[in-house]
Amino acid sequence: MPELKNDTFLRALLRQPVPCTPLWMMRQAGRYLPEYNQTRSQAGSFMGLAQNPEYACEVTLQPLRRFDLDAAILFSDILTVPDAMGLGLQFVAGEGPRFERPLRDEAAIQALQAPDLERLRYVFDAVSLIRRELAGSVPLIGFSGSPWTLACYMVEGAGSSDYRRIKTLLYSRPDLLHRILSVNAQAVQAYLNAQIQAGAQAVMVFDSWGGVLADGLFQQFSLAYTRQVLDGLIREHEGRRVPVIVFTKGGGQWIEDIAATGCDAVGLDWTANLAAARRRVGDRVALQGNLDPMTLFGGEAAIRAEVRRVLADFGPVGSGGHVFNLGHGISQYTPPEAVSVLVDEVHAASRAYHES
Numbered sequence: 012m013p014e015l016k017n018d019t020f021l022r023a024l025l026r027q028p029v030p031c032t033p034l035w036m037m038r039q040a041g042r043y044l045p046e047y048n049q050t051r052s053q054a055g056s057f058m059g060l061a062q063n064p065e066y067a068c069e070v071t072l073q074p075l076r077r078f079d080l081d082a083a084i085l086f087s088d089i090l091t092v093p094d095a096m097g098l099g100l101q102f103v104a105g106e107g108p109r110f111e112r113p114l115r116d117e118a119a120i121q122a123l124q125a126p127d128l129e130r131l132r133y134v135f136d137a138v139s140l141i142r143r144e145l146a147g148s149v150p151l152i153g154f155s156g157s158p159w160t161l162a163c164y165m166v167e168g169a170g171s172s173d174y175r176r177i178k179t180l181l182y183s184r185p186d187l188l189h190r191i192l193s194v195n196a197q198a199v200q201a202y203l204n205a206q207i208q209a210g211a212q213a214v215m216v217f218d219s220w221g222g223v224l225a226d227g228l229f230q231q232f233s234l235a236y237t238r239q240v241l242d243g244l245i246r247e248h249e250g251r252r253v254p255v256i257v258f259t260k261g262g263g264q265w266i267e268d269i270a271a272t273g274c275d276a277v278g279l280d281w282t283a284n285l286a287a288a289r290r291r292v293g294d295r296v297a298l299q300g301n302l303d304p305m306t307l308f309g310g311e312a313a314i315r316a317e318v319r320r321v322l323a324d325f326g327p328v329g330s331g332g333h334v335f336n337l338g339h340g341i342s343q344y345t346p347p348e349a350v351s352v353l354v355d356e357v358h359a360a361s362r363a364y365h366e367s
């Protein structure tokens with residue numbers, strides 16, 4: 012594998028010195044890019060894109076051709092894992108993901124098993140192909156959903172506004188929920204390790220729905236299983252540390268607990284304040300985030316001002332690590348020009364915070 016030309020993203024995650032703050036964006040490959048929509052219509056569907064390594068590679072690279080981003084993220088979805096467990100993932104146009112066979116009774120839960128990784132071969136093939144095509148320009152991030160977030164989709168069968176089904180299970184049959192979560196933890200760990208072996212240079216766990224849990228239950232039903240995943244991850248590959256990022260949407264109040272999972276970095280949504288977060292965890296982990304994605308609709312002056320505010324909140328980087336990101340995925344309605352402004356401002360305005 013060729014030497015990495017730009018390793019600022021990996022260095023920042025490990026709290027090593029960098030000349031300016033690296034950035035990437037959650038959902039950086041997606042519908043706000045016309046070229047994505049074009050490739051998607053060629054592929055016929057979202058899963059048609061994700062399951063074809065050439066298409067997955069093409070859309071992964073699209074945002075990097077337009078913008079000076081410091082990392083690539085595998086184009087895939089967190090729901091490929093429950094799909095490989097036999098739940099039957101479907102993307103209904105305009106409705107988002109849905110499972111044909113959600114976990115709705117005890118028999119289905121007892122029968123659940125970690126998937127045969129051969130069924131996810133298309134993901135690992137995409138990882139290897141993307142690594143080859145990146146040719147050392149920037150590192151590649153692999154990812155998975157957290158055991159809890161996957162369980163939410165597996166039990167609800169689709170997105171939810173109140174999480175009624177999974178919370179019914181949690182409060183009435185916690186034993187069954189624990190069974191789903193242990194299967195998921197085993198599956199996610201094997202899935203991430205296979206991505207690392209295929210060439211992912213950092214991995215991120217998306218706990219998108221951790222924030223809907225009550226305090227105490229978050230630690231028991233989400234974080235404990237994320238920690239199980241991390242405990243068995245490959246942390247060194249190709250002679251380099253493979254940093255792990257844990258992102259819990261709505262998890263700002265639990266940042267000390269998240270930092271204690273053994274991750275290298277904690278991802279924060281825009282409701283957290285980076286200065287306060289840093290005071291709480293010290294420089295034990297790097298922080299990733301946390302611009303409100305809607306800032307990108309505010310015009311150039313607002314984008315530049317908000318980027319400077321986020322950088323100032325983190326403050327002089329010193330022995331810490333900051334990876335700039337949005338606090339959640341970029342909206343499909345974002346004008347691509349807004350992203351150019353964001354990238355320019357992060358790289359230019361952050362230099363002052365890296366002078367020792």
Ligand SMILES: Cc1c2[nH]c(c1CCC(=O)O)Cc1[nH]c(c(CCC(=O)O)c1C)Cc1[nH]c(c(CCC(=O)O)c1C)Cc1[nH]c(c(C)c1CCC(=O)O)C2
Nearest residue numbers: 037038039040041057084085086087088089107217219340
């Ligand atoms: C909860 C979740 C999902 N998927 C994911 C999460 C965790 C992150 C988060 O909290 O947003 C993770 C994900 N999904 C996708 C990526 C690709 C990599 C990237 O560029 O960040 C990643 C990292 C592609 C995608 N996954 C999806 C799209 C849009 C699909 C399309 O092209 O129609 C993309 C680009 C579909 C998807 N997939 C999922 C939903 C709810 C949807 C529909 C949402 C929507 O319509 O915006 C489940």
